Amino acid sequence: MGCGPSRPMTAKGSLPVRWEYQDDDTDSDEFPERIGTGSPGHRGVHWGTGKEEVLTEYGSLLPSNMGSRVTTAKGSRIRSAATRIGSALTAMTVSTMINEAEWMMDDDDEGESLTEEVELPGVRAPSLSLWYNDNDVGDILTQDVYVPKVGLAKNTYYCCLQWNAGINGGGYCGIQDHPRGRNYIFSLWDPPDPKLRTKPVYVGPGTMCEPFEGEGAGLKSWNFSVGWDPDCWYTTVLRRWGHDEHSFFGFWVKHHMEQDWTHIVTLDYPVGDVFFETLSCSFLEDWEGCGEYERRVHFQNGYKHTLNGGWMPFSAAAFSVVREIASKVYEDKYDCGVLDGTFYLQSGGDTMQTASAIDGGTLERRMPSKPDIVPMCCYLTSVTDTEVTWEIPSGGVPQFQYIVYVDRLIFKQEVDSEARICRFSKPPKELVELLVEDIYGRSVRSKFQVMVEEKRTKLRTKMDLYVPSQTNLRAKRV
Template identity: 35%
Template structure:
């Protein structure tokens, strides 16, 4: 399924669900695929070890250094890959996913000098909890290019069982900051896999794709394999879901608590977030002489784009020796929604 967002962007979003009847081991339910100098893809897999989340970026001739991970979420591992090109992949066998549950997958890229960072987050529809899985550093300036895609891959060619993916709620943010909702998808079956001797030849008529609806609303679906699977659409075919939303509707980031200590001209600030609200992308810290955040700050820090940071240390900070000091922190989430500020007194 290839969507209708044929322009560069810095955020892509899609929701995926695997119905119980469409689960089969050795399957990649790819949910986000993109082009460009940091081309890659992401999704969920039914692996023999576990239900895992995967995020991969390919090497490119214009990369000035190898791709590396600058943040590993809990349980995330990274390893180089080969075969269909080379690059770096991350996979997480610990978090897990369930059948019949919607998962929101978000990828965002941002510039750090002449490099680009790519972050990957997931949200479970049953718990509403977000997880920051990985951030990768690509040594080139890059964006999400081309149309976003999704596919089903049976990597052991065991097409006896049907494999099904449901997709909905796709978005891409343009480079000017405006949002585009995926409204159309082009469904197709890889024709080169249907020829005699190819991996899908024995199941060359066992596929289907289109739009369906249940109590959760309309969604795109794709089915591959299974003796009972028969096409109800053409290969290729166009499908559409009318969208009237103007932007994604996820709750903005919320800071639950914070603490600050000041000793020997060194200020340390830590904070905790509500993980059912949209995850952090950046933060800013200011030092005040009052709890009400009135007047000019005694010290104001930059907006730091460190998505995984929950602690910051400011060294050699020059503040009044005996006066009370208050620290204000604001966070910006991965959709650029800003939290309410939180002010705490710095302990000495």
């Protein structure tokens, strides 16, 4: 599955479609996946804001060259499959209508069909998706992911978040069990203007970035060095912000057992005012053809932070199955449901469908109105005539930006997750204050009262520290 570069004719919040191809002649160690465009056989689903769901068609308006899932062997065969997802007129329910997959084969120069080179019905596990009810524009996405040991399978993409399929800023992120290791991946498609390219502006330790091409082009990043393990929870956080008429997208992950946060990468999308505009999606995908193995993933604490400052919990999800020739052998080996407050997806192997695994059905769960996150901890470490320094303890929620006030005026404001020092142009006379905002948009504030000149020392360590309460409504003094 993969999402395309053309904008569908849907209202914001519509359900776009991922569509992806795999090149058999490509070394999977170097290019484990290709990212493509939307299939004209798909339909969009819009989560209704009233009593009824709205069915929105856009597939027929996509360019005709975006319609096939391509598998190349000796440059001679093409296969395509079309799926469409519909919507019922009952609230929060989605029904699915599946078209028959079709083979399309090229002829050779003599006009003879190359049937001997076309694979028979494939052995991929079916691709499964959850489309959440976050029908609003936002600037932060977060989701926790867990892969049980019994759910490990090579060549599997456990996608945590996908957004803006087919429009500006489209991309996805998550974890993969790749032949080269277990990695974190984050990809953005390039803008429609061929002169504009997505570029990295921050690359974390062990992160690699490289462009991809095919049906659509963009930039992908992956990190094998941080790694992830089964039977452990991980948090993924995405945040966008504006910079010089561009849109930056940062990607952070947290290992729950070790309480460690890592800033994986920040990418520069060269178009301004791009936000998370569509429904968010999670999916489970076997990209190679290992349907004999079971793969399973759980998701919890999924939220979108909206532009009005609120949070939208992923409390409901529309479930869909991609039916295609590539997964014909295992097309009924799938399951989904709600377990202990988590959404789960499972496919391949001996997977049996439970009552909740209704293609086009809706899963629901109870969730808090906002993420349950320990407040950020940040404190001043020194204030001198020339600089102020601060520290965020190991395991603390990462810094997003900081503001330094000198004598009650803003001296410097910068979006920088790694900065821990600010140098002054002249010594402060009265007051030094530091405000640090974390990646979830919450702030803590510390201040230091400058003493009279004759009592000042070059290194000052006395300070007042303020830490916000969990409700974020007031601060308490420490």
